Amino acid sequence: MEKKEEKREVEMISAKEIRDKYLRHDMMPHIFCTGCGIGNVLDYTLWALEKEGLDMDKTVFLSGIGCSSRLPGYIDVDSLHTTHGRALAFATGVKITNPELNVIVFTGDGDCMGIGGNHFIHACRRNIDITVIAVNNYIYGMTGGQVAPTTPEGDYATTAPYGNLEPAFDMSEMAISSGATYVARWGVKRPNQPINSIQEALQNKGMSFVEMMSPCTTAYSRQNRMGSIEEFWDWYDNKTILAEDHERIKQYGSEEEKEELKDKIKVGVLHKEEKKSLSERIQELIEEVQV
Amino acid sequence: MGEQKGLTIQGNMATALGAKLSRPDVIPAYPITPSTLFPEKISEYIADGELDASMIRVESEHSAMSACIGASAVGARTCTASASQGIALMHEMLFIAAGMRLPIVMAVGNRAMSAPINIWADHQDTMASRDSGWMQFYAEKNQEGLDLMILAFRIAEDERVLLPAMVGIDGFVLTHTVEGVQAPAQEDVDEFLPPYDPPHGKLDPEEPMTFGSLGTPEYYQELKYDQTKAMDNTPEIIDEIFDEFEEKFGRNYNRITPYRCEDADIILLTMGSMTGTARAAVDEMREEGEKVGLAKLTVFRPFPSDLLKEIAGDVHGLAVVDRNISPGFGGAVFAECAGAFINEKKSPLMKNFIVGLGGREIFKKNFREMYEKTKKAVETGKVEKPVEWINMDEDVMR
Numbered sequence: 001m002e003k004k005e006e007k008r009e010v011e012m013i014s015a016k017e018i019r020d021k022y023l024r025h026d027m028m029p030h031i032f033c034t035g036c037g038i039g040n041v042l043d044y045t046l047w048a049l050e051k052e053g054l055d056m057d058k059t060v061f062l063s064g065i066g067c068s069s070r071l072p073g074y075i076d077v078d079s080l081h082t083t084h085g086r087a088l089a090f091a092t093g094v095k096i097t098n099p100e101l102n103v104i105v106f107t108g109d110g111d112c113m114g115i116g117g118n119h120f121i122h123a124c125r126r127n128i129d130i131t132v133i134a135v136n137n138y139i140y141g142m143t144g145g146q147v148a149p150t151t152p153e154g155d156y157a158t159t160a161p162y163g164n165l166e167p168a169f170d171m172s173e174m175a176i177s178s179g180a181t182y183v184a185r186w187g188v189k190r191p192n193q194p195i196n197s198i199q200e201a202l203q204n205k206g207m208s209f210v211e212m213m214s215p216c217t218t219a220y221s222r223q224n225r226m227g228s229i230e231e232f233w234d235w236y237d238n239k240t241i242l243a244e245d246h247e248r249i250k251q252y253g254s255e256e257e258k259e260e261l262k263d264k265i266k267v268g269v270l271h272k273e274e275k276k277s278l279s280e281r282i283q284e285l286i287e288e289v290q291v
Numbered sequence: 292m293g294e295q296k297g298l299t300i301q302g303n304m305a306t307a308l309g310a311k312l313s314r315p316d317v318i319p320a321y322p323i324t325p326s327t328l329f330p331e332k333i334s335e336y337i338a339d340g341e342l343d344a345s346m347i348r349v350e351s352e353h354s355a356m357s358a359c360i361g362a363s364a365v366g367a368r369t370c371t372a373s374a375s376q377g378i379a380l381m382h383e384m385l386f387i388a389a390g391m392r393l394p395i396v397m398a399v400g401n402r403a404m405s406a407p408i409n410i411w412a413d414h415q416d417t418m419a420s421r422d423s424g425w426m427q428f429y430a431e432k433n434q435e436g437l438d439l440m441i442l443a444f445r446i447a448e449d450e451r452v453l454l455p456a457m458v459g460i461d462g463f464v465l466t467h468t469v470e471g472v473q474a475p476a477q478e479d480v481d482e483f484l485p486p487y488d489p490p491h492g493k494l495d496p497e498e499p500m501t502f503g504s505l506g507t508p509e510y511y512q513e514l515k516y517d518q519t520k521a522m523d524n525t526p527e528i529i530d531e532i533f534d535e536f537e538e539k540f541g542r543n544y545n546r547i548t549p550y551r552c553e554d555a556d557i558i559l560l561t562m563g564s565m566t567g568t569a570r571a572a573v574d575e576m577r578e579e580g581e582k583v584g585l586a587k588l589t590v591f592r593p594f595p596s597d598l599l600k601e602i603a604g605d606v607h608g609l610a611v612v613d614r615n616i617s618p619g620f621g622g623a624v625f626a627e628c629a630g631a632f633i634n635e636k637k638s639p640l641m642k643n644f645i646v647g648l649g650g651r652e653i654f655k656k657n658f659r660e661m662y663e664k665t666k667k668a669v670e671t672g673k674v675e676k677p678v679e680w681i682n683m684d685e686d687v688m689r
Contacts, residue, residue, distance in 0.1 A: 083376055083405060085351065115351040143322040146331065147348050158331040159348055161338040
């Protein structure tokens with residue numbers, strides 16, 4: 001019952017109030033291109049913060065390098081803007097030093113899975129209690145559209161003018177297999193599911209990873225002919241399938257349906273498990289060895 | 292000799308063209324502003340069949356330089372491009388490339404170092420790799436970027452040298468600025484730069500050898516001595532190859548190039564793209580009767596102490612202009628210049644000016660101010676403040 005009341009309260013707050021409460025207005029206008037989804041990711045995050053009622057005086061945002069890593073600069077809260085790929089290593093330092101802080105990292109596919117891949121798998125392995133919101137646009141967007149480790153095979157990039165030859169990483173699968181305890185993936189087109197997932201990620205005591213598939217209309221769409229901005233945004237509906245539906249078709253679907261699955265990207269809450277976080281383990285050890 | 296082709300291109304395209312004409316075999320690269328257009332252009336050359344090479348799309352600059360070392364050790368002509376944090380991430384590998392005596396060439400879009408994050412022109416990134424054992428060349432304009440790439444391969448691969456080299460072009464001021472260049476004909480570059488054939492062995496299953504294994508205290512210092520000696524021998528070789536280049540392509544390069552220095556009382560020493568502005572300022576001041584000259588530093592490593600003493604040994608004042616800062620001392624070029632005159636009975640009064648950090652504009656009036664300040668020091672015979680920051684927010688300086 002309590003939860004419902006909380007929810008109603010949230011619904012009464014307006015988008016303008018959210019903006020006034022959380023954003024640094026002197027940082028506007030933002031850098032994002034027309035049709036980019038990163039602003040939406042920020043919006044969903046702010047709504048999740050509001051719903052969760054997180055104390056902004058006990059919250060730190062971190063980021064590395066890339067378009068998505070600009071986000072902490074727009075939020076009126078303590079933040080560390082670090083180097084390419086290293087935000088998770090910095091975040092580990094922040095969280096271990098002061099476990100009371102809520103630590104949220106914005107990252108991108110190139111930042112997190114490319115140059116920062118090592119820090120990513122180790123943060124997952126340690127199950128450090130932080131929330132990672134990764135904007136996946138399948139390309140190095142800020143530097144102008146070079147091939148990334150997430151670029152699908154055959155896709156075009158400025159450094160792959162005749163198509164990408166290398167297989168791509170699935171960031172969410174990587175998070176799951178490396179030990180993250182909450183993993184969700186959503187397209188950026190619809191707000192409710194991502195907002196709920198980011199809120200659940202904030203609640204999870206451990207490494208939470210929310211992958212937001214988001215269009216790079218400038219660097220990716222142009223080279224891969226994704227059509228108009230509207231068409232590209234629709235792609236996130238047409239190309240994705242809910243994890244539950246995916247599972248159902250895999251078990252009970254017709255051959256035709258199973259064939260279609262091959263081209264689909266699974267979205268939803270992909271993984272959830274209860275496991276002690278690194279901070280908890282450290283705390284337990286301290287209590288155990290204290291005389 | 293083939294005809295040179297006039298092109299109007301950005302600095303990154305010029306260094307990429309210089310690389311392409313040099314026929315590299317392997318190019319591992321990772322995107323970073325402002326040098327990203329280099330690997331993009333190389334990808335295009337390869338995809339269009341204009342360059343027969345392998346490009347490795349690595350996952351970080353650390354991997355880029357690691358892959359360069361691997362490729363070069365196998366005997367491939369290898370190059371890459373980077374900037375700022377990218378070069379910092381390569382730092383560990385830079386020393387290894389030099390220690391293994393691998394003639395890798397890197398095109399740099401010189402850019403400031405974080406924090407705070409800044410993507411604009413600054414020499415801090417390459418100055419921080421000063422002691423890595425790489426030769427360092429700096430271009431004033433896109434033409435020099437193109438030529439220096441070819442020259443860098445030729446010098447680096449010379450059997451008497453065998454050291455890696457970086458070619459710096461200033462971020463945005465050159466990397467993204469369109470200028471006219473003359474592109475040498477391929478057959479002439481081929482003649483000037485024969486295919487790379489490692490003279491002292493490579494990774495070859497027929498003749499197995501090891502690179503970079505443990506150098507115990509019994510050997511390490513001698514190996515470093517040999518490596519340093521190779522660098523110490525390069526000035527003569529660089530001069531020789533610069534001369535040969537001029538003969539073939541008609542463009543003159545020097546480790547330091549003097550301009551209106553013959554009867555100068557005071558010389559401004561600059562590096563990189565700021566030199567053009569400084570030259571215009573010197574011309575203006577000359578018209579007004581001031582006895583001022585300009586010295587352009589093209590080769591920073593090995594540092595041309597010999598030429599500097601020839602050019603500036605008899606002047607009253609030397610104004611060293613640094614687009615970098617070594618906190619706790621001053622500019623890195625200033626330190627080298629001061630070092631060059633150590634043990635000399637006669638030395639000019641030296642002032643150091645820190646300018647243009649993180650892409651701050653450098654105007655003609657700034658060079659005039661530097662000249663005036665140096666002139667005052669010469670007149671009074673006193674250098675009150677050896678290091679001064681120019682074109683600053685006055686509120687901060689109060």
